[in-house]
Amino acid sequence: xxxxxxxxxxxxxxxxxxxxxxxxxxxxxxxxxxxxxxxxxxxxxxxxxxxxxxxxxxxxxxxxxxxxxxxxxxxxxxxxxxxxxxxxxxxxxxxxxxxxxxxxxxxxxxxxxxxxxxxxxxxxxxxxxxxxxxxxxxxxxxxxxxxxxxxxxxxxxxxxxxxxxxxxxxxxxxxxxxxxxxxxxxxxxxxxxxxxxxxxxxxxxxxxxxxxxxxxxxxxxxxxxxxxxxxxxxxxxxxxxxxxxxxxxxxxxxxxxxxxxxxxxxxxxxxxxxxxxxxxxxxxxxxxxxxxxxxxxxxxxxxxxxxxxxxxxxxxxxxxxxxxx
Amino acid sequence: xxxxxxxxxxxxxxxxxxxxxxxxxxxxxxxxxxxxxxxxxxxxxxxxxxxxxxxxxxxxxxxxxxxxxxxxxxxxxxxxxxxxxxxxxxxxxxxxxxxxxxxxxxxxxxxxxxxxxxxxxxxxxxxxxxxxxxxxxxxxxxxxxxxxxxxxxxxxxxxxxxxxxxxxxxxxxxxxxxxxxxxxxxxxxxxxxxxxxxxxxxxxxxxxxxxxxxxxxxxxxxxxxxxxxxxxxxxxxxxxxxxxxxxxxxxxxxxx
Numbered sequence: 001x002x003x004x005x006x007x008x009x010x011x012x013x014x015x016x017x018x019x020x021x022x023x024x025x026x027x028x029x030x031x032x033x034x035x036x037x038x039x040x041x042x043x044x045x046x047x048x049x050x051x052x053x054x055x056x057x058x059x060x061x062x063x064x065x066x067x068x069x070x071x072x073x074x075x076x077x078x079x080x081x082x083x084x085x086x087x088x089x090x091x092x093x094x095x096x097x098x099x100x101x102x103x104x105x106x107x108x109x110x111x112x113x114x115x116x117x118x119x120x121x122x123x124x125x126x127x128x129x130x131x132x133x134x135x136x137x138x139x140x141x142x143x144x145x146x147x148x149x150x151x152x153x154x155x156x157x158x159x160x161x162x163x164x165x166x167x168x169x170x171x172x173x174x175x176x177x178x179x180x181x182x183x184x185x186x187x188x189x190x191x192x193x194x195x196x197x198x199x200x201x202x203x204x205x206x207x208x209x210x211x212x213x214x215x216x217x218x219x220x221x222x223x224x225x226x227x228x229x230x231x232x233x234x235x236x237x238x239x240x241x242x243x244x245x246x247x248x249x250x251x252x253x254x255x256x257x258x259x260x261x262x263x264x265x266x267x268x269x270x271x272x273x274x275x276x277x278x279x280x281x282x283x284x285x286x287x288x289x290x291x292x293x294x295x296x297x298x299x300x301x302x303x304x305x306x307x308x309x310x311x312x313x314x315x316x317x318x319x320x321x322x323x324x325x
Numbered sequence: 326x327x328x329x330x331x332x333x334x335x336x337x338x339x340x341x342x343x344x345x346x347x348x349x350x351x352x353x354x355x356x357x358x359x360x361x362x363x364x365x366x367x368x369x370x371x372x373x374x375x376x377x378x379x380x381x382x383x384x385x386x387x388x389x390x391x392x393x394x395x396x397x398x399x400x401x402x403x404x405x406x407x408x409x410x411x412x413x414x415x416x417x418x419x420x421x422x423x424x425x426x427x428x429x430x431x432x433x434x435x436x437x438x439x440x441x442x443x444x445x446x447x448x449x450x451x452x453x454x455x456x457x458x459x460x461x462x463x464x465x466x467x468x469x470x471x472x473x474x475x476x477x478x479x480x481x482x483x484x485x486x487x488x489x490x491x492x493x494x495x496x497x498x499x500x501x502x503x504x505x506x507x508x509x510x511x512x513x514x515x516x517x518x519x520x521x522x523x524x525x526x527x528x529x530x531x532x533x534x535x536x537x538x539x540x541x542x543x544x545x546x547x548x549x550x551x552x553x554x555x556x557x558x559x560x561x562x563x564x565x566x567x568x569x570x571x572x573x574x575x576x577x578x579x580x581x
Contacts, residue, residue, distance in 0.1 A: 196430050196438040196446060203416050203427055210414035213376065214431040214489060215402030224437070 024323050025273070025316075033179060037172065045171035047287070049243050051280045052178035054079075056185045056236035058263045059275030060229040063189050065261070066270035067198065068225040069205030073128050073257045074115060074135030078230045080252030081138055082107040082237030084149055087247050090158040097163045097177070100238045108234015109227050111138065116226040120219055132254055139252045154248030161242035174243055181239060185232045186272055192228050193272075201225050262300075266307050268314020277315050327390040328353045329523035330375065330493050335384035337370055344370050345547045348384070352493070357524040359538035359555075361531065363567065366544040368527045369411070372495055375525070376408040377401045388493065402431070405492030409499060413482040417471035421462055424470050424481055425453035428488035453488060460484045460514055476507040483511060493523045500533050512537055535559075543567065 036048055057079040064070050082104035086095075089103045111134070119130040142149045149155060160169035161177075168177060192198045203211050204221050211218060241247040250256060263282045267274025285303060289296035311318035328351040335348040345367045352358045360368050373379035375386060377398035386394045393401055416424050429449040430436040438446065457466050460480050465473060470481060483499060499515070500508035512533065515524070528534050534541060534555075541558045543551040545567040551558055558564055 191441075192439065195441045196436055199419070199423065199427060200430075200436050202418065206416050206418060207414045209410065210416075210485075212378075212398050213402055213408055213410075213414075214428050214436075214485070215399050216431060216436055217399050220437065 042171040045175040049174045049178035052182040053236045055276035055279035057233045060232035072131040074131035076256035077135035077138040078108045078233040079237040082234035083240045083247045086238040087155045087241040095159040104234040104238020108230040112226040112230025116223045268316040271316045274316040331387040333385045352523040357538045359534035359541040360527045362544035367547040407489045407491035408495035413478040415470040422466045428485045
């Protein structure tokens, strides 16, 4: 479980007291996951799997936004392209995890590379718009290319997920898979941000001019940040269609990218664990509130505003402070 | 011997306003050149041209005989052209040691590594620690740079530059805003490290320039009006004219 401890890291140097707070939060999260695995019904397990997968995508966005300082409005396209890539591949070659994962990772990385290329020299608002454009181009392809993607109807009817030939479509199996993937991706991102390249990416966020004077090539750093976050978002996206045996064009729409950004801010942009907290909060609020009122988006907006006012760094950093004191 | 830095016939205009006209300079290893002049004289533009952040309209920049006029700042940095900026540019969310390690890693090209346990990185951290101690920040090695005092940030800024293993070190106002004691400590730090480095120093503090530099170049309105030993500069009529309004300070500074 040392992996999970990494989730509570921040872009700053970790101190022992910070880790102390992290361990207690980690225990709580592990307990919650265990309780859910034992007592959760099929619906809850599928829902939790969805939270893990979307949370993994948000976690990768956190690395891009919080650590690299690159605010992207096209991140859902990486996740969604991988989901479509996996679903289409499943129709032709079967849906084994050993195929789905590489396909998803490749889709995510390819699109991330394109985004890095298109936004090569841009910053701030221009960067935001260029990532949005690439994202919407992806949506356009998905929406218009009916023969392959099913257009507005999305894709259904692809085979259920297997792992090395064994069926993995049972909700508990999906839950376990999604959790394992989330932990593995967390470990990868943790390794990235604490390696020299991750430090350099944070240096690019804080002092781009100094980084150039030190001899770091900012384009190269940006590409690396895009590739690693694209790979992680792609890995999460590759399993996503199998949670409900469906993938629709909304997965790649820009509004989904905006939702990921909102989840990111709710949980805390400069944390890895924040991705899951933000995704859980948003998705739970969405399903619970929408069964109760049509104006659920208003309430989520209110939640967002309250977060920004009272815990501007996000919920996870606030919880961590709380647990430490 | 070829000088470390040669700047030949450099010209630069911004929107048809000439900023630099026919600038020629040379700095050798172990030599310290002071660059002084009133505001708007073109010192910072010349600095940017030397470090690659600005491309000149005409003229050449050579590093140990090699033409680097059109080379990017990143490439120059890897060849040992190191600069600081008027403001301290330190990494606020990193510890002092990691700030310096960032520069050591850049110099040993391990800055993009994905594997943090590599032996080269332990070596980089050890080098960074040694520099932090040499700079008198040993007790602050684990402090976040954002929490340092102004003077400590200035020192850290210089340590980052020294960690890049410069051949040519371009310092822009290194002592601006420092107390006299702090500024002396900083200059001592530079002096102990620049034995085989070519140093170019821009400063408004005439005192500092006269104390550190073996040669002084004076600029005014984009023209190099003098380039000589401190002794000769002190007596130069054109220099005193360019500094009209503060000749007393120049002469006073030079005398101390």
